[in-house]
Amino acid sequence: MTPEPNPVRRSARSHRAILDATFDLAVRNGYSKLTIEAIAAAAGVGKPTIYRWWPSKGVLALESINERMGTATDFPDTGDVAADLASQIDNVVRLFCSDVGAVFKGVIAEAQGDPQVAAAVREAITEPRTRQCQARLERAVAAGQLRADIPTRMMVEQLYGPIYYRFLLGTEPLADYDAHTMVERALEGLRPRL
Amino acid sequence: MTPEPNPVRRSARSHRAILDATFDLAVRNGYSKLTIEAIAAAAGVGKPTIYRWWPSKGVLALESINERMGTATDFPDTGDVAADLASQIDNVVRLFCSDVGAVFKGVIAEAQGDPQVAAAVREAITEPRTRQCQARLERAVAAGQLRADIPTRMMVEQLYGPIYYRFLLGTEPLADYDAHTMVERALEGLRPRL
Amino acid sequence: MTPEPNPVRRSARSHRAILDATFDLAVRNGYSKLTIEAIAAAAGVGKPTIYRWWPSKGVLALESINERMGTATDFPDTGDVAADLASQIDNVVRLFCSDVGAVFKGVIAEAQGDPQVAAAVREAITEPRTRQCQARLERAVAAGQLRADIPTRMMVEQLYGPIYYRFLLGTEPLADYDAHTMVERALEGLRPRL
Amino acid sequence: MTPEPNPVRRSARSHRAILDATFDLAVRNGYSKLTIEAIAAAAGVGKPTIYRWWPSKGVLALESINERMGTATDFPDTGDVAADLASQIDNVVRLFCSDVGAVFKGVIAEAQGDPQVAAAVREAITEPRTRQCQARLERAVAAGQLRADIPTRMMVEQLYGPIYYRFLLGTEPLADYDAHTMVERALEGLRPRL
DNA sequence: TTCTAATCGAGACGGTACGTCAAGTCTTGCC
DNA sequence: GGCAAGACTTGACGTACCGTCTCGATTAGAA
Numbered sequence: 001m002t003p004e005p006n007p008v009r010r011s012a013r014s015h016r017a018i019l020d021a022t023f024d025l026a027v028r029n030g031y032s033k034l035t036i037e038a039i040a041a042a043a044g045v046g047k048p049t050i051y052r053w054w055p056s057k058g059v060l061a062l063e064s065i066n067e068r069m070g071t072a073t074d075f076p077d078t079g080d081v082a083a084d085l086a087s088q089i090d091n092v093v094r095l096f097c098s099d100v101g102a103v104f105k106g107v108i109a110e111a112q113g114d115p116q117v118a119a120a121v122r123e124a125i126t127e128p129r130t131r132q133c134q135a136r137l138e139r140a141v142a143a144g145q146l147r148a149d150i151p152t153r154m155m156v157e158q159l160y161g162p163i164y165y166r167f168l169l170g171t172e173p174l175a176d177y178d179a180h181t182m183v184e185r186a187l188e189g190l191r192p193r194l
Numbered sequence: 195m196t197p198e199p200n201p202v203r204r205s206a207r208s209h210r211a212i213l214d215a216t217f218d219l220a221v222r223n224g225y226s227k228l229t230i231e232a233i234a235a236a237a238g239v240g241k242p243t244i245y246r247w248w249p250s251k252g253v254l255a256l257e258s259i260n261e262r263m264g265t266a267t268d269f270p271d272t273g274d275v276a277a278d279l280a281s282q283i284d285n286v287v288r289l290f291c292s293d294v295g296a297v298f299k300g301v302i303a304e305a306q307g308d309p310q311v312a313a314a315v316r317e318a319i320t321e322p323r324t325r326q327c328q329a330r331l332e333r334a335v336a337a338g339q340l341r342a343d344i345p346t347r348m349m350v351e352q353l354y355g356p357i358y359y360r361f362l363l364g365t366e367p368l369a370d371y372d373a374h375t376m377v378e379r380a381l382e383g384l385r386p387r388l
Numbered sequence: 389m390t391p392e393p394n395p396v397r398r399s400a401r402s403h404r405a406i407l408d409a410t411f412d413l414a415v416r417n418g419y420s421k422l423t424i425e426a427i428a429a430a431a432g433v434g435k436p437t438i439y440r441w442w443p444s445k446g447v448l449a450l451e452s453i454n455e456r457m458g459t460a461t462d463f464p465d466t467g468d469v470a471a472d473l474a475s476q477i478d479n480v481v482r483l484f485c486s487d488v489g490a491v492f493k494g495v496i497a498e499a500q501g502d503p504q505v506a507a508a509v510r511e512a513i514t515e516p517r518t519r520q521c522q523a524r525l526e527r528a529v530a531a532g533q534l535r536a537d538i539p540t541r542m543m544v545e546q547l548y549g550p551i552y553y554r555f556l557l558g559t560e561p562l563a564d565y566d567a568h569t570m571v572e573r574a575l576e577g578l579r580p581r582l
Numbered sequence: 583m584t585p586e587p588n589p590v591r592r593s594a595r596s597h598r599a600i601l602d603a604t605f606d607l608a609v610r611n612g613y614s615k616l617t618i619e620a621i622a623a624a625a626g627v628g629k630p631t632i633y634r635w636w637p638s639k640g641v642l643a644l645e646s647i648n649e650r651m652g653t654a655t656d657f658p659d660t661g662d663v664a665a666d667l668a669s670q671i672d673n674v675v676r677l678f679c680s681d682v683g684a685v686f687k688g689v690i691a692e693a694q695g696d697p698q699v700a701a702a703v704r705e706a707i708t709e710p711r712t713r714q715c716q717a718r719l720e721r722a723v724a725a726g727q728l729r730a731d732i733p734t735r736m737m738v739e740q741l742y743g744p745i746y747y748r749f750l751l752g753t754e755p756l757a758d759y760d761a762h763t764m765v766e767r768a769l770e771g772l773r774p775r776l
Numbered sequence: 777t778t779c780t781a782a783t784c785g786a787g788a789c790g791g792t793a794c795g796t797c798a799a800g801t802c803t804t805g806c807c
Numbered sequence: 808g809g810c811a812a813g814a815c816t817t818g819a820c821g822t823a824c825c826g827t828c829t830c831g832a833t834t835a836g837a838a
Contacts, residue, residue, distance in 0.1 A: 009788055009830075032307025037819060046790045051821065105306045108362065112303035113226025118364055126363055150379070153366070158379065161355030168302065168362060169320055170312055172347070185344070185352065189382030205810070231798060240811045245800065397804070397814060420695025425793060434816045439795070493694045496750065500691035501614025506752055514751055538767070541754070546767065549743030556690065556750060557708055558700055560735070573732070573740065576771030591782060591835070619824060628785045633826065 005052050017043040018050055023064040027099045031061065031106020058110035058117035065103045066124045069095065075132050081140035082187055085159060088133075089179040092160075096167050097175050108168065130156050147192050158186045211237040212244060217258040221293045225255065225300020252304035252311035259297045260318050263289065269326050275334035276381055279353060282327075283373040286354075290361050291369050302362065324350050341386050352380045393440050405431040406438055411452040415487045419449065419494020446498035446505035453491050454512045457483065463520050469528035470575055473547060476521075477567040480548075484555050485563050496556065518544050535580050546574045587634050599625040600632055605646040609681045613643065613688020640692035640699035647685045648706050651677065657714050663722035664769055667741060670715075671761040674742075678749050679757050690750065712738050729774050740768045 021042035026034045036057055040047045054060040072091050076084045095101055104125075111118040134152040141148050146155070162182055166174045215236035220228045230251055234241045248254040266285050270278045289295055298319075305312035328346040335342050340349070356376055360368045409430035414422045424445055428435045442448040460479050464472045483489055492513075499506035522540040529536050534543070550570055554562045603625035608616045618639055622629045636642040654673050658666045677683055686707075693700035716734040723730050728737070744764055748756045 005788070006786090009786090011789065014789075030307060035819060036821085040790090044790080046792090047820090048791090048822080048824095049789065052788075109303035109306035111364075112299050112362065113224060122363070122365065126365055130365065154376070154379075157356040157359050157365075158352075158376070161357070161359035162351040163355070164359050164362065165351050165355035168306065168358065169316070170305075171316065171320055171324070171351075182348070182352070185348075186380075189379040208810080229798060230800085234812095238811080240813075241800075242802085242812095243810065246809090251799095393814070394812090397812090399803095399815070402815075418695060423793060424795085428816095432816085434818085435794090436796080436817090437815065440814080497691035497694035499752075500687045500750065501612060510751070510753065514753055518753065542764070542767075545744040545747050545753075546740075546764070549745070549747035550739040551743070552747050552750065553739050553743035556694065556746065557704070558693075559704065559708055559712065559739075570736070570740070573736075573771040574768075577767040577769070588782070593784065593834090596784075617824060618826085622785095626785080628787080629826080630786095630828085631784065634783080 010053070011049075014043065014045050014049055015053070018045055018053075018060070019064045019067065021045075022060055023068065023099075023103065026061055026064070026103045026106065031103055031109070034061065034106070055116060056110075056114060058107055058114055059120050061103055061110070062107050062117065062120050062124060065100050065107065068100050069125075073129055073132075075136040077136060077139065079143070081136070081143075081145045082183055084136060085187075086180045086183045089159065089163065089177075089183060093163060093174060093177045093179060096163070101167070105167065133159070144192060146187075155186075158189075159183065205243075208237065208239050208243055209247070212239055212247075212254070213258045213261070216254050217262065217293075217297065220255055220258070220297045220300065225297055225303070228255065228300070249310060250304075250308060252301055252308055253314050255297055255304070256301045256311065256314050256318060259294050259301065262294050263319075267323055267326075269330040271330060271333065273337070275330070275337075275339050276377055278330060279381075280374045280377045283353065283357065283377060287357060287368060287371045287373060290357070295361070299361065327353070338386060340381075349380075353377065398441070399437075402431070402433050402437055403441070406433055406441075406448070407452045407455065409433075410448055411456065411487075411491065414449055414452070414491045414494065419491055419497070422449065422494070443504060444498075444502060446495055446502055447508050449491055449498070450495050450505065450508050450512060453488050453495065456488050457513075461517055461520075463524040465524060465527065467531070469524070469531075469533050470571055472524060473575075474568045474571045477547065477551065477565075477571060481551060481562060481565045481567060484551070489555070493555065521547070532580060534575075543574075546577075547571065592635070593631075596625065596627050596631055597635070600627055600635075600642070601646045601649070603627075604642050605650065605681075605685065608643055608646070608685045608688065613685055613691070616643065616688070637698055638692075638696060640689055640696055641702050643685055643692070644689045644699065644702050644706060647682050647689065650682050651707075655711055655714075657718040659718060659721065661725070663718070663725075663727045664765055666718060667769075668762045668765045671741065671745065671759075671765060675745060675756060675759045675761060678745070683749070687749065715741070726774065728769075737768075740771075741765065 018039060021039050022034070025038055025042055034057060036047060036050055039045075039060070040050055043050075050060065054063070072095050073088065075088050078084055096104065107117065107121060111121050130153070133156050137146060137152040137155055140146045141152070163174070163177060166172050166177060212233060215233050216228070219232055219236055228251060230241055230244055233239075233251075233254075234244055244254065248257070266289050267282065269282050272278055290298065301311065301315060305315050324347070327350050331340060331346040331349055334340045335346070357368070357371060360366050360371060406427060409427050410422070413426055413430055417426075422445060424435060424438055427433075427445075427448070428438055438448065442451070460483050461476060463476050466472055484492065495505065495509060499509050518541070521544050525534060525540040525543055528534045529540070551562070551565060554560050554565060600621060603621050604616070607620055607624055611620075616639060618629060618632055621627075621639075621642075622632055632642065636645070654677050655670060657670050660666055678686065689699065689703060693703050712735070715738050719728060719734040719737055722728045723734070745756070745759060748754050748759060
């Protein structure tokens, strides 16, 4: 069909307006009430312009939050892996409690039924941060602070699983998440035996 | 609106047909393609009959899977808490990998944007099982197998977070989840200090 | 698809509102600017309701004018076939010069590219009136006023062709059409030889 | 707007390609499915190039058929006006039954809602041929073959009305039109009284 | 023969309307 | 009187074209 538009001729103004309108509307009315039609109207743009550049609402919303995440989830390296993780996780929790988090929640929901969105979430959000995290953990392993016989991917799941659990199931308020304690607890099983 | 229908006069045949059609269609076409219209048609039922008894597609789907979960996630008590948890978690993973899990995934997605569904999920699925788990953990605490100074709710998050992480983010195949190892690792931080 | 709706359950109110809005909008903005969307909005009706009952804009517009033609084009029978035809044709011309005619013009245009509309025009408008005309002509034949060896269909073409010619090609104002003279001229070739 | 392009610098290649593509597509898919976009693509031309030189699809299509009509509808003059008319009308019928006729039908339809097209049809098609016909008829009047007291325009309507009637209303197959008989019949009323 | 300005192809753009789908409500008999 | 059936209003979907608007790249006339 439309084989692929030419990115150099893309209107920067429209691109920006669409992303801004998407995020704005998603925050204001909730992700589930977000419609392409409303985005087009709010951005002062025709619907086909949106469909030309994004395959679906989910992917568009993902892009709109991805650029807003910035460096908030970068990993510090003070040498103290427990403190570094606690600090980063604290930032993640704060992010998830913000508008960005609310929209992200909707995108993850969308991803459950749309493999394209699921893939985009992994590529744009999950994978890069997982790799960053693995890199930090590997430095800790090298420094003898963590066991070398546990795959770092598994460590990541232990560290971030509980956050997503609260985030997506809403069993407890995510804002109350005690990053320091939870990291400390998780690391008990990850430290080298004396 | 319709102030509330009289449950006594409810047609058992329709009730069953609706739940079965819901689960069947959700499995066959994927939850995201599930529609009330199709359910009504497949169940040989009018749409109002569905709306009379369920407030939304999400709640209906939830009921259809809840009755199919049965005792698969009950907690054994052999005295060995690690083994018991590993066994139960293994059952959970298997359940999540089945048709029931696929539909459950869709229901959780729905819950992100619909507080009513979110509440129903907690009431029908999360809370009862969490409580069951807490009960088992508390017996382990009493038996001196686990630390008494950690809230069991927190333990639950540590144990189940990683599963939902894989389940909903799809970073790794959930089928490969090594319940035994993950439980063992988590318990490291939960056992009493010598 | 939608196999066929049940006509007895049809909403009379919507039916009327749609036909009225169609005619009204066609007259106000011109047939070529008529849209289903505008009709639905003006009639306070959903688009699917229109598509449920009419296959296309052309057929809908046709129905809206057909019911407005009434008895204006009925054939009198005073015994004088020339006078009767002139009088009826005069009525036709007046009709074509009215709002109904303006919309009819659009419907005929639509029919050029849509066989369904073309068939509907013939069934609803052309054929019944042609037959009425033929009946009147056959009485004149029986009365010895017209030749018996010319098919009445051919006579109809001779009588009405020039009107449609002006109507659709706009070579001369249709309002100036001199029905009496044109009928008289046409009948010259249709009268029995002395 | 664009004040008017300079015809001297016009690309002859594009001009031809556009006219050919227009006619070709109109014939292949039917006039009503003809789009400027498809013409541009088929002609290997940008849309603005079309809009620069033609105000609308209708006018463009008209030009594409006008140049294909050639001398098929010229009036012979053998001295026998009845035979000459029958022969010319026969050619017209054949033309209307051809691809050119099919497209012409669409152009006339377009003309019903677009005064610009209507005017162009008259200027390019109707008027010149009407005048040619009038010239032939006037020679017949001068030769005493036709009455002098009937405006030749009126005669034209009587002669061509029935053809357009069949052509546009599709009551009978145009191909069966018996030009000889119809002309003979019409002339009965146009010949001088003895 | 070079310069330069109009025309060209391409195609993205803001729009409008399309015809469809499903949502949730309302209405009408059947049982 | 609850139920099936299904018509209803509503609103969003994703698509097709519209006619306008940049863009460079020819390209042909005037210099």
